Each structure stands twice: as C-alpha cells, then as structure tokens.
Amino acid sequence: MPRAIRGVLIECDPSIKSIIVQIDAEDHAYIVEELDDQTLVVKENMLTSLKMKLDEKLKATQIPVEESDLD
Amino acid sequence: MSVSTSASFEYLERLPGVTFRRLYQQPSTALAIFRRMLPHLAKTFVMALLYMTKPLPLTDLDSWVHPNSKRERDQALSLLSRLxxxxxxxxxxxxxxxxxxxxNFGSSLRLALTGGGEHQSFGVPSHDVLANLDTSYLDDYARDQWEGILHYVVASVAENRGLGSQGPTASVKKLLEAGKLVTTGRHSGGGITQAGFSFLLQEVNAQVWTMLLLWIENAEHMDFDSVEVxxxxxxxxxxxxxRAYSTSTLSESxxxxxxxxxxxxxxxVPPSASTQFYPTRLATTLTSDATALRSVSAGFEAALTAASGSxxxxxxxxNYRLYAYTNxxxxxxxxALFTKLGTRYPNMVSGRITRESVARAISHGITSDQIISYLGTHAHPQLVKTSSANGNPVLPPTVVDQIRLWQIENERMKATPGFLFRDFENLKEYEACVRYADEIGVLTWKSDAKRMFFVTRHEQLRDYIKSRKTK
Structure with a gap:
C-alpha cells in the first residue's frame, strides 16, 4: 500500500540544498526526505524557521555589493 | 487567471456540499459561478448536460473530447465536481x-438563461429614480470610498497621518486589522503588513475580492449566514x-x-431614499468573466485616475532613475515601497530603483512582476509615446530584466506544500498513479527511479488508489 506524507517540496540549487542539509544535521528537525540534488521534502511547520536560518547562513557568506549613489 | 478568481475559488472549494445546494437555489449564483469560475471546456460540458434528462455515461462524454485533451477533460470534471x-x-x-x-444547479441555470420564474434573484429595479445620480457620480462615490480604505492602509507608512479625509469607518478598520493588512501594534514596525503591501499593488477587482472574502470570514462570527451573504x-x-434597486426583496441579514x-x-444608498440602493462599478464587475473584466476594470482605472489629474x-x-509627476x-x-526616493518637489518626486529597494519590497512579499506591471500601467504618456514611435517596449528592457534578476537572487528555493507518495508495491501501480496525478493537474515532481512523486492535493488520488484496490 503506498503511503502519503504531508510536507513541503523544496526545489533549489544544489548549493542551497547542501546548506539545508547542514542546517538539518544539527537536530534533524527539518527534512522529511531527500529526493535528489535539487529537491527535498521538509516538514510543513518548520518552513519559516528553515527560511530564516537559511537567510542567516547566506548573509554570513555574502559580501554586500556597494551601491554607488549618484542622486 | 486573475488573483481574485483563484482566491475566491479556494474559499468556495472549502464550503460543504450543503452550502452549495442552497447557493445554487439562486439562478444568479448559478450563472455567476458558471460565467466567472469555469474554464471553457467545463462550460461546454455544463451546456451539453443542461437539458439532458438522464445521467450521461462517462464513456459518452469521453467521445466529445479529443483523445489528446484527456488532461483538460479531467481537470474540468474535477473542478465541476469540487464546485x-x-x-x-x-x-x-x-x-x-x-x-x-x-x-439545483441545473434548474437554476436553466432559469437564469431562459428567464421565467418568480425568483427575483437578479434584484428588483426600483422605478422612482433620482435624477441626479448618473454613473459618473457613482464612480466618484465608489472611488472616494475605496481610496479612503487604501489611504488608511498606506497612511500607516506615510508620515502625515491626517490626510484631510476622515478615512474608512471603524468596522472597515477593524476588518483590515483582522485580515492582518495593517497592525496597530507599535512593535515590529507597526502599521502596514506584508499582506497589506501586496494588497495595495493588486488591481482593484482583486482588492475588492480580498476585502469581501475577509469580510465573509469575519461575518460568520457575526451571525451572518454564508449562503445569504x-x-x-x-x-x-x-x-x-x-440603476436603482429596491431593498424590499432583500432578507434581513x-x-x-x-x-x-x-x-x-x-x-x-441615497440618504433621501433608504429603500433603494445603487450598485457601483465595484459591485457590477465582481463576477464578470475574465475578458470583460479586463476592459471594465480598465474603465474603472481610467475613472480612478481621471480625477487625480493625469x-x-x-x-x-x-539608468534606473525614476521621476513621478504626482503629489x-x-x-x-x-x-516608496520599492523605490529609493531622493527628492520631493511640489508636483514631482524623483528617486532610483536599487537592488536594495527591490530586495526590501520582495521581503515584504511584493513580486517583481507586480512592480513591473505597476510601472507599466502608470507609465507617463511621454514614455508611452516615444517608445511606441521607436517600436520599443514602454519600460526600458534593462530595468525590467534587472528587477526580475534581483528577485531571482533572493528566491533561493521554491516551496510547494503538498504530499509525498511513496512505497508503491510495483512499477505498474506507481505508473498508473503518476499518470492519474498528472492528468488531474496536481503532480509537481516525480522520480521514476525512486518510485515517489509529489502532489499538491491528495483527496482524489486517495480515492483513485482505493478504487484500484477494489478492482
């Protein structure tokens, strides 16, 4: 008998996926199923928390681009 | 399909079957659903079935549909049965x-199309008409009321709160708060919310539906009957x-x-004659079908902007610089939601669209397409004139592309809520289920190797799997 599991399908770049896996590695609170390089299923109620953590991680890795202000 | 349609769809699909049976007692409801909510193929099915006295075998229905359009047929049928x-x-x-x-639906639609019956479902016109009420007066009135609401939503970000008008009534304000379009709390920036931002940038018809759906949800707490509403x-x-309509045929609620x-x-409602009411353009365009809607709402937009000048x-x-001739x-x-404004003159503001300002807008839930369509619809006549003379698009393509790129930069992942199906016993079962999910239009992802797939809704698929088991 097939099973149906509720969740949120995430489609993203492999690099982003690896960061998500890294976030999940701490306490395995997010991922339901890893599907392939660019897709995975996460728990529905954890989506916002995951997005916030991902933003934090990305902010640490990125250097903000200087905007030249000509006004 | 417009935003408003899908929003009202979702609301309707959540209603129980009993509600539908009562709703469809009104010919006007049956007609509105028929013309506004259904795709063409579904309309064709309904029309064909309308005067059929006996149930039609599903196999006969299949013969009306081109074999390559099985997917459209299944989507149409699934929508018809959901509604x-x-x-x-x-x-x-x-x-x-x-x-x-x-x-109920059949008999109501027959009544609506061919007339007859004493249902008074399309309103009863009142005959003693007040002379001074022409459509432009009603348009002015509707615009003032609606702009008052929009002003209130924006006023929570704008610096000067008192804008001359007294703003919407207390009940509207409460509704905006209940719908989380604005917050009164001082914390978290206060004022307008993400939902409020995207509400502002919608077209008028979609805004009206958003407000009405909010109201309906709240009305259930106020002892209103959702069917009557x-x-x-x-x-x-x-x-x-x-046209003036009489309130005497309306029910109490x-x-x-x-x-x-x-x-x-x-x-x-004219103050002198409270037994009459005049629908405004906001109301009469509620359930127009998609094409009519576009022109009518364009007409309304024109009416909206006519009074405010150009x-x-x-x-x-x-070079991403923006000049807006408005006060x-x-x-x-x-x-200001998506532009970095620099200088303000009596009749003009100037600013720039920057990566930062677009990123801020996107973090508020505004999409790049919304920004672009806002810029496009409000482009200055000069911009339109020069671009059409040279055969160019109205907005500079560099700017349009860059706004889209800025959005993609911030969208690191695409999330779709739904259900993962797995653990199929054999390949045949898996393939049949995937094909069925694809045909009813709920499949978002599949992996043949892993025998798993992901769908947005599971009810029909569950029934399908069950029916396979019984065979």
Missing amino acids: HIVTITAPSRDDPQTVSLTK LSFLFMLGSLELG QRRMLTYLVDFGLVY KGFIIIET SPLQIAVL
Whole structure:
C-alpha cells in the first residue's frame, strides 16, 4: 500500500540544498526526505524557521555589493 | 487567471456540499459561478448536460473530447465536481460511471438563461429614480470610498497621518486589522503588513475580492449566514450600473450586510431614499468573466485616475532613475515601497530603483512582476509615446530584466506544500498513479527511479488508489 506524507517540496540549487542539509544535521528537525540534488521534502511547520536560518547562513557568506549613489 | 478568481475559488472549494445546494437555489449564483469560475471546456460540458434528462455515461462524454485533451477533460470534471456542479457516480462493477448536473444547479441555470420564474434573484429595479445620480457620480462615490480604505492602509507608512479625509469607518478598520493588512501594534514596525503591501499593488477587482472574502470570514462570527451573504454578492454582480434597486426583496441579514457594502463603496444608498440602493462599478464587475473584466476594470482605472489629474505619471530611465509627476500621498507611498526616493518637489518626486529597494519590497512579499506591471500601467504618456514611435517596449528592457534578476537572487528555493507518495508495491501501480496525478493537474515532481512523486492535493488520488484496490 503506498503511503502519503504531508510536507513541503523544496526545489533549489544544489548549493542551497547542501546548506539545508547542514542546517538539518544539527537536530534533524527539518527534512522529511531527500529526493535528489535539487529537491527535498521538509516538514510543513518548520518552513519559516528553515527560511530564516537559511537567510542567516547566506548573509554570513555574502559580501554586500556597494551601491554607488549618484542622486 | 486573475488573483481574485483563484482566491475566491479556494474559499468556495472549502464550503460543504450543503452550502452549495442552497447557493445554487439562486439562478444568479448559478450563472455567476458558471460565467466567472469555469474554464471553457467545463462550460461546454455544463451546456451539453443542461437539458439532458438522464445521467450521461462517462464513456459518452469521453467521445466529445479529443483523445489528446484527456488532461483538460479531467481537470474540468474535477473542478465541476469540487464546485458541486456535476455528480459523478462511484465506479462499480455493474453500472458504468455516469455524470449529471446537480439538480439545483441545473434548474437554476436553466432559469437564469431562459428567464421565467418568480425568483427575483437578479434584484428588483426600483422605478422612482433620482435624477441626479448618473454613473459618473457613482464612480466618484465608489472611488472616494475605496481610496479612503487604501489611504488608511498606506497612511500607516506615510508620515502625515491626517490626510484631510476622515478615512474608512471603524468596522472597515477593524476588518483590515483582522485580515492582518495593517497592525496597530507599535512593535515590529507597526502599521502596514506584508499582506497589506501586496494588497495595495493588486488591481482593484482583486482588492475588492480580498476585502469581501475577509469580510465573509469575519461575518460568520457575526451571525451572518454564508449562503445569504454569497448569494447576495453574486446577485450584485449581475445588477446594472446606474440603476436603482429596491431593498424590499432583500432578507434581513442581506439588509444588514448592505451597510457594510456601503462602507466599501460597493453600493450607494441615497440618504433621501433608504429603500433603494445603487450598485457601483465595484459591485457590477465582481463576477464578470475574465475578458470583460479586463476592459471594465480598465474603465474603472481610467475613472480612478481621471480625477487625480493625469493617467500615467511615472518616467523611468535606463539608468534606473525614476521621476513621478504626482503629489498624491497614496501614489508616493506606493512608490516608496520599492523605490529609493531622493527628492520631493511640489508636483514631482524623483528617486532610483536599487537592488536594495527591490530586495526590501520582495521581503515584504511584493513580486517583481507586480512592480513591473505597476510601472507599466502608470507609465507617463511621454514614455508611452516615444517608445511606441521607436517600436520599443514602454519600460526600458534593462530595468525590467534587472528587477526580475534581483528577485531571482533572493528566491533561493521554491516551496510547494503538498504530499509525498511513496512505497508503491510495483512499477505498474506507481505508473498508473503518476499518470492519474498528472492528468488531474496536481503532480509537481516525480522520480521514476525512486518510485515517489509529489502532489499538491491528495483527496482524489486517495480515492483513485482505493478504487484500484477494489478492482
């Protein structure tokens, strides 16, 4: 008998996926199923928390681009 | 399909079958659902079934559809049954599956199309008409009411709160808060919310539906009957602009509802004759079908902008500089949502669209397409003139592309809520289920190697799997 599991399908770049896996590695609170390089299923109620953590991680890795202000 | 349609769809699909049966007692409701909510193929099915006395075997219906369009056929049928317009008998060994219109829907639609009956479902025109009420007066009235609401939403970001007008009534303010379009709390920036931002940038018709759906959800707590409320709204959509209608045929709760609709500017009740009401353009365009809607709402937009001076007011250059010839606090506040404004002159503001300002807008839930379409619809006539003379698009392509790129930069992942199906016993079962999910249009992802797939809704698929088991 097939099973149906509720969740949120995430489609993203492999690099982003690896960061998500890294976030999940701490306490395995997010991922339901890893599907392939660019897709995975996460728990529905954890989506916002995951997005916030991902933003934090990305902010640490990125250097903000200087905007030249000509006004 | 417009935003408003999908929003009202989702609401309707959540209603129980009993509600539908009562809703469809009104011919105006049946007609409104038919013309506004259904794709063409579904309309064709309904029309064909309309005067059929006996249920039609599903196999006969299949013969009307081109074999390559099986997917469209399944989507149309699934929508029709979700809206309780058709009933399809459960598959069994003895009898073939048949399809028929639900009784109430069929008889109401027949009444609506061919006339007859004493249902008074399309409103009863009142004969002693007040002379001074022409459509332009009603448009002005609707615009004032609606802009008052928008002003209130924006005013929570704009610096000067008092803008001359007294703003919407207390009940509207409460509704905006309940719908989380604005917050009164001082914390978290206070004022407008993410939902409020995207509300502002929607077209008028979508805004009206958003407000109405909010109201309906709240009305259930106020002892309103959702069937009466909905059928009244669908009736409003079939009324004629600039005509007086009598309130005497309305039910008690519908009359109570009228006062709220006056607050929104959907109807006008003359102070001298409170037994009459005039639907405004906001109300009469509620359930127009998609194409009519576009032109009518364009007409309304034109009416909206006519009073505030010029139609388009935004000039945007290839170097992302933006000049807006306006002094309306509403328009400036909307621009400030996604532009870095620099200088303000008496009749003009100037600024730039920057990566930062777009990123901020996107973090508020505004999409790049919304920004682009806002810029496009409000482009200054000069911009339109020069671009059409040279055969170029109205907005500089560099700017449009860059705004899209800025959005993609911030969208690291695409999330779709739904259900993962796995653990299929054999390949045949998996393949049949995937094909079925694809045909009813719910499949978002599949992996043949892992025998798993992901769908957005599971109810029909569950029934399908069960029916396979019984075979």
